[in-house]
Amino acid sequence: MASGGIARGRLAEERKSWRKNHPHGFVAKPETLPDGTVNLMIWNCVIPGKEGTDWEGGYYPLTLHFTEDYPSIPPTCKFPVNFFHVNVYDSGTVCLSILGAGWQPSITVRQILIGIQDLLDNPNPNSSAQSRCYQLLTKNMPEYNRRVREQAKRYPSLV
Template sequence: MTTPSRRRLMRDFKKLQDDPPAGVSGAPTEESIMHWEAVIFGPQDTPFEDGTFKLTLEFTEEYPNKPPTVKFVSKMFHPNVYADGSICLDILQNQWSPTYDVAAILTSIQSLLDEPNPNSPANSLAAQLYQENRREYEKRVHAIVEQSWMSFAEEEKELRSTSLAKMHLRRAKTMVRLELMVPTWTNKKSIG
C-alpha cells in the first residue's frame, strides 16, 4: 500500500540519487522505505574532516508533517549529540517544516558538525570543551574520526569474509549437485 509518506520518501530517494549533495548519502533499507541508513562525511577544514559517520533515519506515516527520528550509529563527540546518538537540531524538533526532505536533513546535520550550538548542549562535556578548551575538544573529535575509519574497515572485512563464505557455499552446493548427477549420467551411459 502506497501512502502519502511513502510516496514522498520515494521522491526524496530519487532526488538524492539524481542530485546528491556533497558529503552525504542515504537510502532506504531493503526491509522498509520507512527505515533509512545514511552516511555523512566530515566537512573539510573541520576537526571532523575525513570522518565517515553512519546514521539511521526512522520515518512514520506522519512524514513529512512530522520529522523523522535521526540518530548517529557511529560514535560521536559533539555538543549537540546525545550519548545514544540522538541529535539536538532545531529542524528535527520545533523548527521542522514539511518542506524539508532527506537531503536537507542530512546537509543540516553535516553543517552542525562544523557549527555546533553550545548553548543547547546534548553533551555538556563536549560543549564545555568546545567553548573553553578547543584543543582538547579537537583531540577527542580526531579520536572518533579515527574510530569511524576502523568501524568501516571492520565492516568491509566482514562483508568480504561473508561474500567469500557465500561463494564457497555456492561452490559446495554446485559440487553436491554435480556429484548427485554423476551416477545418473554413468548409469545412462552404461545402459545405452
C-alpha cells in the same frame, strides 16, 4: 489516501531525487530487509566530515527513522550511541532546530543531511545534549578538537 501512504509516497520521491543528484560523499538509502524488500521508513546514511575541519576524513553513520506522520513530523536522526558532539545525545539522537521546533514539511532528506553536516563543525552550545562535550567546547577547545579528530579516525571511508 491514508497518512501512511503520504509518508511512503514522499519518501519514494525523495529516494528517486537523491539517486539522480546528491552531494558528493553523502550516502542515503532506505534499509533493505533480509527478504530483499525495501523499508522506506528507515534510511541508512553517511555524512562526510567537511574538508578543512577537524571532522574531515570521517564518514559518520546516521540513521533516519520516519513515522507514518512524515512529512508533518520530522524523522528522528541518530548517530551511533555515545557519538562525541555537543548537540548529540548519548543515545545518538541529533538535537537540531530543523528537526524540532524549526521543522517544516518542505524540508528534504538532502537538507537534513547537509544541515547535520554543518552542525558537526558549528555546534550550538546553547542547545547542549552532552555535558562532557559542552564542558570541553566551552573550557578546553584544544581537547574538544583533539577528540573530534580522534573520532574522525574511527569512521574512515568504506570505499
